[in-house]
Amino acid sequence: MAAIDKIYVTKKQFLILEKWYNLMVEEGLMLNTIPFNQYNLELDNWEEGERDKPVWNLDVKSDMWLLSNCPFDFVKRNIMFNYGFDGDENNG
Secondary structure, three states: OOOOOOEEEOHHHHHHHHHHHHHHHHOOOOOOOOOOOOOOOOHHHOOOOOOOEEEEOOOHHHHHHHHHHOOOHHHHHHHHHHOOOOOOOOOO
16 A cells, blocks of 8 residues: 655654664564665754654555554654544544
8 A cells, every 4th residue: 555645853853763763673673664764864964943854654554553653742643644633533
């Protein structure tokens, strides 16, 4: 199945996410189908405060794994938004 949309992060979020990702890989806990930094972002070219950049464009299985296992709300919010679960479905 095709990926729904990208997961965007700030430079600060990228650094936090990269550290978590590397730890998960070292511990053998990362799903093999989830690569990191699919867009080859280079921190030297990323100004602080610059608009969010995409770090992932994953398949549904990988998105759901991240939704269940990633501890960061900024990742979970991206995924929920991409699938249309932005929290407003009960208000209408």
